[in-house]
Amino acid sequence: MSEIEILSWARGPGLQIATVIFVAGVVIRIFEILLLGRKANLAEAKGSEMSSGLKTMITRTVPDKTTFKRSSVTIVAGYVFHIGMFISFFFFAPHILFFKDLIGISWPSLPGAVIDACAVISIIALLAVLVNRLTNKVMRFLTNFEDLLTWFLTFLPLITGYFAFHRIGFTAPSLLAAHLLSVELLLVVFPFTKLMHTFTLFLARWYNGAISGYRGVES
Amino acid sequence: MSATIEKGINALKRQVDSSVAAFFSSCVHCGICAEACLFYTETGDAKRTPINKTEPLRRIWKSEYTLFGRVGKMFGLTRKVTDEMLEEWQELVYDSCTLCGRCSMVCPVGNDIALMIRKTREGMAAAGQAPEGLIGATTRSVTIGSPMGVKWPALAAQIRHVEEDSGLKVPVDQSDVDYMLLLSSMEIMNFPEFIEAMAKIFDKAGVSWTISSEAFEATNSGIQIGVSDIAAELVQRIVDVADKLRVKTVISPECGHAYMAIRWDGPNLVGKPFGFKVRHVLEVLDDLHKQGRLKLAGKDTQRLTYHDPCQISRRGGVIDEPRNLINLFADNFVEMPDGGKMNWCCGAGGGVSANERADEIRLKVFxxxxxxxxxxxxxxxxxxxxxxxxxxxxxLEEHNMDIPLLSLTETIAEYLSDE
Amino acid sequence: MTKDKNLKNGAPEQVNLEKGTPVKGTLGEALRSQGVSRRSFMKFCATTASMMALPPAMIPTIARALENARRPSVIWLSFQECTGCTESLTRAHTSTVESLIFDSISLDYHHTLQAAAGHGAEEAREVAMEENYGNYLLVVDGSIPLDNPGYSTIAGISNLDMLNEAAKGAAAIIAVGTCATYGGIPHANPNPTGAVSVKDIIKDKPIINVPGCPPIPVVITGVLAHFLTFGSLPELDHIGRPKAFYGQSIHDRCYRRPFYDKGQFAETFDDEGAKKGWCLFKLGCKGPTTYNACATTKWNNGTSFPIESGHPCIGCSEPDFWDGGGFYKALSMPTVDLSQTAAYAAAGAAAAGVAIGLMNRSKKNTSNKIHVKTTLEDLKK
Amino acid sequence: MNPAETPQFNIHAGNEFTWNVKPILHEIRHALQRFLDNGETSIIDLRSIPLAPGEEESIIETLGRGEVQARLDVLGASEIYETKYTGVWLVTHYNDSDSIVSRFIEVTEMPDVLKSQREDVVHALNALVTELGTDKT
Incomplete structure (x- = not known):
């Protein structure tokens, strides 16, 4: 297979396979979670479940002061990586075209230099995340194979994207194909790993907010 | 003598609902919960990270309720919950957690880890992996009516003392009253001043109240050990009496988990909404003050601080009320760092104080x-x-620190206006 | 990709054209005999250097080499093709200089260009092959059908047979155009003739690929000039293309690149962005993945190239460019209808999800059913 | 179409379009410096550098025209002139149909192609001898 053939495969059938696994996996997982159901609370409410749940979905994004102080490395590295990745993922013109093709809507892109900077920052932050994971006592204790796998699979698209952007080492079709394939790999494992938190964290936060809010506590 | 690992696993299966599934699906192993847990911060022992305490429940969720886990189970790839495993986790689930819920407040993905640990205890208890101390307390609660073994005659004697000291009548088994006061064994045995304080306050406020001779115990060991069936039985005793006496409001006393048990878990345990209200005593006092029925006089110039009991503030929603009340008499009130919903636990809740095996760590995390x-x-x-x-x-005694502990209710009673 | 055994690390073996001298005399002698002055020769050398994308410092070396170059015999075979490559070559703008290069080779067979026809033409080929066996250059344009030899024949000889036969005595093969190099349009899905490229058939000769649909004429002549000058194949990339011309992508040399970097794109062919000359990436430009010299060498007397005239690059010098999901589909877009795929997957998964969800519920219900009320007795094992 | 309605396509962007104009001018400056310091000559192939429409013209405009200009008639025309910066020459080769086939900037005292070439001089001598026949006075 030539690199152009691999690229064509990655842009076509490969993407199709990955999308089917990703979409089906995520939908099944969400159904799996929601259909388990939750008993209605019979205690007299002190606050609203719904509004508090919705609020926590957003407010939990910001850590409280003491938590920030105690876990600053984890939080800063995590946030920088997530934000950097978010920006380079959603605001790079070629990516926007991908979304446009997929969902029919598009939005303004950011200049290449900004995307590049975000990707670099994100890569550095992700490396910091790994170092932190391996050196922080608690994280090292909690870390299992899945954590390392998902780290690696998240790192791959970033690094291949960076290489493709700067055309380092290989020809553009090879780099582009590598980038696409790495994304496809990420999509395939996504529904079966902790990467699902991308979606389920909103459910989790809602439940957390609802449980607390029902008792009149902001969480 | 019929606890088995199968019963434990079955109990864990019953605990998984959509919230638990969403929580486990979201955990990214960031370890932030550890930094919110005094059992980690004070011991530096990574295995006491809150989310790690939920491992038995996680394994059941993964192997029973996820597609990938089900497939894995077919090939024998999932990690099993065994007696040995639960035995190892006992110390984490019971001795190293007060269910204070601080972890639930900091988890960036929003996992209510305290709830998950509470649910894990259901499986532990059903598998016969609950600590001796808690089993004892629970047994006394069910058979005698109080975890400390306090029976009605003991309370009746305390009531007599109170009546003699204060010259006020403590109504017993009165029906159609506004309030039915519950008490914790601890108050009956160690702080009978509480009963006197309530008698004074209610007298001034001019409200009708009573104590039941059949169901006076507010604490609920079933909650702490993690056996909903027993917890429900204990709640049912209160419900039956409150219904019989047709009281409007049942008052939970100054006890954290008692409030959680009767106010928030109670109706869910017995399976139907209560025909009466349940309020914490601080809510009642705050309410009475707002109605103008609680008037205070005099100021305390001491430097006072307030320790938020986790189940009352963070897990119970009674945060503003104590501060409103304290401000009525305190001139020099200082908040503790992280006061309110983020307060640090004293280290003895959630059954830890009833579990002698945990004495050492309980004092360590202090x-x-x-x-x-x-x-x-x-x-x-x-x-x-x-x-x-x-x-x-x-x-404090352990560290030779001499700072007196005050009950908010008792202090209020001291500042009651004579008007 | 099968690796040609004669290609080591993409660099071809030295082709020795010195051994035999198909046509007598060196190029220098030939030019002088035509009355070409030294000044003219210097101009020719400077232009050749520029054409071969070699640094000007190489001009004296080129001059020396060209002076002593031997005139090779060239046999040009055209298979499944459209004659676009020959058209491109014959319309090369540097007519004077190029004609010099053509004058310096002996084009012994090219059935489109040669005067002879029919048996005479084929005879010329056979004679040239025989006389220069082992030394002639074989130029091929067009792909070779493998499904049925009858799809394309010349004088009753199938393309495959003619290629095999002609390749035997060739010193090296130049595959001209995307058809000969990678199968090109005949090879495009569903490839009705079973078309393949030269390198798919010939494994034991150095092959130099000059892809493009058509290739830039000076690239063809540049490669010939390199032969003449150095008697060897130029340095090739991993898919057999001379690095001098195919070393950088259109995107990397495109004058519109700054717009790409700034995120300024033409969205349609007639919007403000298009008028302002912004990047054509969104209109499907394949410049980023296409390696060719268009952006610097340009076309039509160096006048312009597709992007300069407002059309995205279609990537014609890359393998399978016809199957790349559409010329006007941006490179970062999937080549398939992904939203439909996603919709079907979601619908199917929703059904499966409900089924799995119900299984989970029934499992939980069973747990609840077999649960016996826990009493004090049950707290110990 | 009314001229006013003719769409204006600004594909000829400004000077600093590819950011290659300034660097080339600087390269010429450095070459001139080297030429002064140690006599090293340089040639820049303008066709090997990606330039936007108008940029080549912009470079040539900047360099201007100096004192010397020559027109060669070799395989089509060639135009050679010294720019207003002495020592910097612009060499443009055309083909028969007056299209530019190559273009160089040379930093030297005189581009080689201008000089009379030894082979041509030999040829010239022979031609002159032939012209003069046997008359050897």
Whole structure:
């Protein structure tokens, strides 16, 4: 297979396979979670479940002061990586075209230099995340194979994207194909790993907010 | 003698609902919960990271309720929950967790880890992996009616003393009253002043109230050990009496988990909404003050601080009320760092104080509170949970720190206006 | 990709054209005999250097080499093709200089260009092959059908047979155009003739690929000039293309690149962005993945190239460019209808999800059913 | 179409379009410096550098015209002139149909192609001898 053939495969059938696994996996997982159901609370409410749940979905994004102080490395590295990745993922013109093709809507892109900077920052932050994971006592204790796998699979698209952007080492079709394939790999494992938190964290936060809010506590 | 691992696993299966599934699906192993847990911060022992305590429940969720886990189970790839495993986790689930819920407040993906640990205890208890101390307390609750083995005659004697001291009548088994007061064994045995304080306050406020001779115990060991069936039985006793006496409101006393048990878990345990209201005593006092029926006189100039009992503030929603009340008499009130919903636990809740095996670690994790108190340097500490109060006194004594512990209700009673 | 055994690390073996001298005399002698002055020769050398994308410092070396170059015999075979490549070559703008290069080779067979026809033409080929066996250059344009030899024949000889036969005595093969190099349009899905490229058939000769649909004429002549000058194949990339011309992508040399970097794109062919000359990436430009010299060498007397005239690059010098999901589909877009795929997957998964969800519920219900009320007795094992 | 309605396509962007104009001018400056310091000559192939429409013209405009200009008639025309910066020459080769086939900037005292070439001089001598026949006075 030539690199152009691999690229064509990655842009076509490969993407199709990955999308089917990703979409089906995520939908099944969400159904799996929601259909388990939750008993209605019979205690007299002190606050609203719904509004508090919705609020926590957003407010939990910001850590409280003491938590920030105690876990600053984890939080800063995590946030920088997530934000950097978010920006380079959603605001790079070629990516926007991908979304446009997929969902029919598009939005303004950011200049290449900004995307590049975000990707670099994100890569550095992700490396910091790994170092932190391996050196922080608690994280090292909690870390299992899945954590390392998902780290690696998240790192791959970033690094291949960076290489493709700067055309380092290989020809553009090879780099582009590598980038696409790495994304496809990420999509395939996504529904079966902790990467699902991308979606389920909103459910989790809602439940957390609802449980607390029902008792009149902001969480 | 019929606890089995199968029963334990079955109990864990029953605990998984959509919230638990969403929580486990979201955990990214960031470890932030550890930094919110005094059992980690004070021991530095990574295995006490809150989310790790839920491992038995996680394994059941993964292998029974996820597609990938089900497939894995077919090939024998999932990690099993065994007796040995649960035995290893006992110390984490019971001795190293007060269900204070601080972890639930900091988890960036929003996992209610305290709830997950509470659910894990259901499986542990059903598998016969609950600590001796808690089994004992639970047995006494069911058979005698109180975890400390307090029976009605003991309370009746305390009531007589109170009546003699105060000259006020303590109504017993009165029907159609506004309030039915519950008490914790700890108050009956160690702080009977509480009963006197309530008698004075209610007298001034002019409301009708009663204590039941059949169901006076507010605490609920079933909650702490993690056996909903037993917890429901204990709640049912109160419900039956409250219904019989046709009381409007049942008052949970100064006890954290008692409030959780009767106010928030109660209706869910017995499976139907209550025909009466349940309020914490601080809510009642705050309410009476707002109605103008609670009038205070005089000021306390001491440097006072308030220790939030976790189940009352963070898990119970009674946060503003104690502060409203304290401000009625305190001239020099200082908040503890992280006060309110983020307060650090005293280290003895959630059944830890009933579990003798945990005595050592309980005193070890008190270091957190000690450091806070050294920072605030209060003349006295106010709290609203007898269990917190006893443990705080215990811890302070251990470190030769002389800071008196005050009950908020009792202090209010002291500042009652004579008008 | 099968690796040609004669290609080591993409660099071809030295082709020795010195051994035999198909046509007598060196190029220098030939030019002088035509009355070409030294000044003219210097101009020719400077232009050749520029054409071969060699640094000007190489001009004296080129001059020396060209002076002593031997005139090779060239046999040009055209298979499944459209004659676009020959058209491109014959319309090369540097007519004077290029004609010099053509004058310096002996084009012994090219059935489109040669005067002879029919048996005479084929005879010329056979004679040239025989006389220069082992030394002639074989130029091929067009792909070779493998499904049925009858799809394309010349004088009753199938393309495959003619290629095999002609390749035997060739010193090296130049595959001209995307058809000969990678199968090109005949090879495009569903490839009705079973078309393949030269390198798919010939494994034991150095092959130099000059892809493009058509290739830039000076690239063809540049490669010939390199032969003449150095008697060897130029340095090739991993898919057999001379690095001098195919070393950088259109994107990397495109004058519109700054717009790409700034995120300024033409969205349609007639919007403000298009008028302002912004990047054509969104209109499907394949410049980023296409390696060719268009952006610097340009076309039509160096006048312009597709992007300069407002059309995205279609990537014609890359393998399978016809199957790349559409010329006007941006490179970062999937080549398939992904939203439909996603919709079907979601619908199917929703059904499966409900089924799995119900299984989970029934499992939980069973747990609840077999649960016996826990009493004090049950707290110990 | 009314001229006013003719769409204006601004594909000829400004000077600093590819950011290659300034660097080339600087390269010429450095070459001139080297030429002064140690006599090293340089040639820049303008066709090997990606330039936007108008940029080549912009470079040539900047360099301007100096004192010397020559027109060669070799395989089509060639135009050679010294720019207003002495020592910097612009060499443009055309083909038969007056299209530019190559273009160089040379930093030297005189581009080699201008000089009379030894082979041509030999050829010239022979031609002159032939012209003069046997008359050897």
């Amino acid at each position: 270091d957190r509170k000690k450091a806070q108190l050294e920072e605030v340097k209060p003349d006295a500490i106010i709290s609203a949970c007898s269990n917190c109060r006893i443990h705080l006194e215990d811890g």
